Amino acid sequence: MMKSAIASLLAATGLSACAVGPDHVAPVPPPSAEAPFIGAQSDAVTAGSPEAQWWRLYDDPVLDGLVADALAANTDLRVAVARIERARASLRGARSQALPQTDLNGSATYGRVSESQVLPGYDREGRRVDGELAVGYELDLFGRVRRGIEASRADLDAAREDADAVRVTVVADTVRAYVDAISAGEQIDVAERTLDLLARSERITAARFERGLNQKLDVIRITQLREAQAATVPSLEARREAALFRIAVLTGRTPQQLPDGVIARETTPRLAQPIPVGDGRTLLARRPDVKAAERRLAADTARIGVATADLYPRITLGGSIGTTAVGATDVFGGGPLRWLLGPLISWAFPNQEAIRARIGAARADSAADLAAFDGAVLRALAETETALSAYRNALLRRERLAASRDAADRAAKVSLARQSRGEIDALAALDAQRTLALAEADSASATREVAFAQVDLFRALGGTW
Numbered sequence: 001m002m003k004s005a006i007a008s009l010l011a012a013t014g015l016s017a018c019a020v021g022p023d024h025v026a027p028v029p030p031p032s033a034e035a036p037f038i039g040a041q042s043d044a045v046t047a048g049s050p051e052a053q054w055w056r057l058y059d060d061p062v063l064d065g066l067v068a069d070a071l072a073a074n075t076d077l078r079v080a081v082a083r084i085e086r087a088r089a090s091l092r093g094a095r096s097q098a099l100p101q102t103d104l105n106g107s108a109t110y111g112r113v114s115e116s117q118v119l120p121g122y123d124r125e126g127r128r129v130d131g132e133l134a135v136g137y138e139l140d141l142f143g144r145v146r147r148g149i150e151a152s153r154a155d156l157d158a159a160r161e162d163a164d165a166v167r168v169t170v171v172a173d174t175v176r177a178y179v180d181a182i183s184a185g186e187q188i189d190v191a192e193r194t195l196d197l198l199a200r201s202e203r204i205t206a207a208r209f210e211r212g213l214n215q216k217l218d219v220i221r222i223t224q225l226r227e228a229q230a231a232t233v234p235s236l237e238a239r240r241e242a243a244l245f246r247i248a249v250l251t252g253r254t255p256q257q258l259p260d261g262v263i264a265r266e267t268t269p270r271l272a273q274p275i276p277v278g279d280g281r282t283l284l285a286r287r288p289d290v291k292a293a294e295r296r297l298a299a300d301t302a303r304i305g306v307a308t309a310d311l312y313p314r315i316t317l318g319g320s321i322g323t324t325a326v327g328a329t330d331v332f333g334g335g336p337l338r339w340l341l342g343p344l345i346s347w348a349f350p351n352q353e354a355i356r357a358r359i360g361a362a363r364a365d366s367a368a369d370l371a372a373f374d375g376a377v378l379r380a381l382a383e384t385e386t387a388l389s390a391y392r393n394a395l396l397r398r399e400r401l402a403a404s405r406d407a408a409d410r411a412a413k414v415s416l417a418r419q420s421r422g423e424i425d426a427l428a429a430l431d432a433q434r435t436l437a438l439a440e441a442d443s444a445s446a447t448r449e450v451a452f453a454q455v456d457l458f459r460a461l462g463g464t465w
Helices: 002-017 054-058 061-073 075-096 144-210 216-230 232-250 260-264 280-286 288-309 353-420 426-461
Strands: 101-112 125-138 314-326 337-346
Touching: 054 061, 054 144, 054 426, 061 075, 061 144, 061 232, 061 260, 075 144, 144 216, 144 232, 144 288, 144 353, 144 426, 216 232, 216 426, 232 260, 280 288, 280 353, 288 353, 353 426
Parallel strands: none
Antiparallel strands: 101 125, 125 314, 314 337
8 A cells, every 4th residue: 555655656756747837928019019120211320230338329428427427336226136136035036945944953952851751760850852854845746836936937037127117217317417417517618608709899888879879778788688697697606517417326326436537527418320220120129117027027937836726735854863762872773763755645626715815826927917018018118218309309499499599690790790880770780689599599408318318219219238
């Protein structure tokens, strides 16, 4: 009978290749999701493979150094890396369930029992030594352990993708803060040049007033315009300093530790080539949030199997060897030794409602993950198309505002010359100066918005690390 029981256990072990619960199948996005982008019909972008280290397209050593610092020292990234290590530790714990489990216990006591508990002539006081080594191995007939390992492995993959998503955000935020700091400095230079022009116009108007050729109101008006223009400089300085402080935080520095190269840069970074954007297929293969959503779906699908395995018996082969001795001299003797060998079967039956509830919860989690994956796909496509549209229109806006600024500059110079010759009144010259000031500010702002649109497009395209 013992032989047939052992044979049955060995046969059951051969069934351990099958695991209950559904196998994960990666969801397939609709064919339209892998098509070329609608907004890729522009000279500013190409269908080539997107650059992994896209910030190097700016060919800016200072920016390269800041991004390297951010990837090495950013606090959000350190949190993400710690979560990877936690997921890796959980995977090690899940894998350990597939190995024999050992337990070693030992105790040594000295005590005295009551007189009524011992036979006459025996000592009431004595030493007692107890030791045991137990070994157990779960056969995992229904894949509970394997599904747990599968879930933990998918959790680790998801944590890695989450870290990549943080890297995308950190790099984009670093480049954006860098662009913001430099563009603010550039806008300050534009404002100061406009102030110089307005100061010159103010001197001409005041001189003509002294000769009785202009009214006092004309001088007041040009002075008011100059002061209004001067008032824009402090807000630009505040924006520039705020951007520098953001760079410090993103790169793991205090505000006092910013590199001198960031402060010295005066021209907003520009791209000298079209941006390669790929298509929908390459986008979904790159976006960390899409990949993380798929990995979470895989993890929760495996957890359905973990929960389902509890519907079936759990069989553990185990054994133990130990000794209980009275007095230290008997510990290694043959008499006190004891051993035990045999299977242990545990089965929650017939009341399995709690298990089925866990299965239902796991299936609901899997359905939610599938919906989250579909949402991540749609969001990735929408964000990229939106970024492409914003970039294309930002370039068009910058081009037209540059033309407007050039025309306003010519008009301001002509009006200033004509005012000095007395050919036009101060009001006409003032209007030309006001138009130039607005055109200069709008043009500088458009350059900044183009740079921001580039960063947003790169962020939407994701990254490869």
